[in-house]
Amino acid sequence: MALKIGEKIPDFELEAFHNEEIKKIRLSDYKGKWLVLIFYPADFTFICPTELEEAAGLYDDFKKLNAEVMSVSTDTAFVHKAWHDNSPAIKKVNFPMLADSTGKLCEAFGTYIESEGLSLRGSFIIDPDGVLKAFELQALSWLEKFRGKELRKMPHSLPSLPYAYNALEPFIDEQTMRIHHTKHHQAYVDKLNAALEKFPELQKKSVEELLMDLNFVPEEIRTAVRNNGGGHANHSFFWPLMRPGKEDNSPNGKIAEEIQKAFGSFEKFREEFSAAALGRFGSGWAWLVLSKGKLEIYSTANQDSPISEGKTPLLCIDVWEHAYYLKYQNRRADYAQAFFSIINWEKVEENFKKPKA
Structure with missing residues (x-):
């Protein structure tokens, strides 16, 4: 069940790409600070860089307000690094890019679309005591726009498997x-x-x-x-x-x-x-x-x-x-x-x- 305003956020630990390195980050590391989590669907897309670039431009202002910014997607930290290395817009991102590859954090915040393995676009504000104070979440209908207008522009894409993930058991799990x-x-x-x-x-x-x-x-x-x-x-x-x-x-x-x-x-x-x-x-x-x-x-x-x-x-x-x-x-x-x-x-x-x- 998705978290609600006024509820305390459970602690989490995720890999992240930050300051040119891949590291582990915990929510408890930021106790005593405001926290802004920016969820987005995927790296290497055409809308996501603009909002993250804009957040990067405001990062110093957030820090002056005793606030930390983090972005979240279901990509791995290595994919975050590759995006950061290759995108002029994402090179400007100097806050942690969390890698929620299992979708557990997205699921906790109600942004996870299991059938796609992606997150909806959303922003969440957590106070210094770890309590959710406000959020804005994109409507599900937006996902169709994302899939139709962004993913198809990429020259190469992941092919579907011709069988279910459990079809090869017990030989491959x-x-x-x-x-x-x-x-x-x-x-x-x-x-x-x-x-x-x-x-x-x-x-x-x-x-x-x-x-x-x-x-x-x-x-x-x-x-x-x-x-x-x-x-x-x-x-x-x-x-x-x-x-x-x-x-x-x-x-x-x-x-x-x-x-x-x-x-x-x-x-x-x-x-x-x-x-x-x-x-x-x-x-x-x-x-x-x-x-x-x-x-x-x-x-x-x-x-x-x-x-x-x-x-x-x-x-x-x-x-x-x-x-x-x-x-x-x-x-x-x-x-x-x-x-x-x-x-x-x-x-x-x-x-x-x-x-x-």
């Missing part, structure tokens, strides 16, 4: 899927959009086109496009490669024939693919690709994509720890074994049959 998709993948999308902000011609290209010719990308954003464009492309390719698990999950059709031909047996393929996943030091991906007309298993570091090497991806497994650590901790081998139960071999077959560039 719901919490991992939800965080992996809405936080990690979303962060790659946001940072890619930020990198392309000053390059309208590049915004017209698909992420695959960008990755196929990284030398064409200006040097000042090439690393950002390689890392975040790769992260976006790799995850967008990865999600449809999984489906609810079954015991006897093996390929059929043409891809089964090609695996037999290239590796001698499905079991041998499974061994080599697992070895590539386990052998990747640190973070990265293991892949089954088509290279010069032949099947090949190999791995890439970080978010590097086979597309950049002229290879055609058919199947992949994400071996970054965020893909499995909540359930499997350091047992990457168990995660790789479980992955074979949820491979969508029909999608792999479809990838194999697609016309090759």
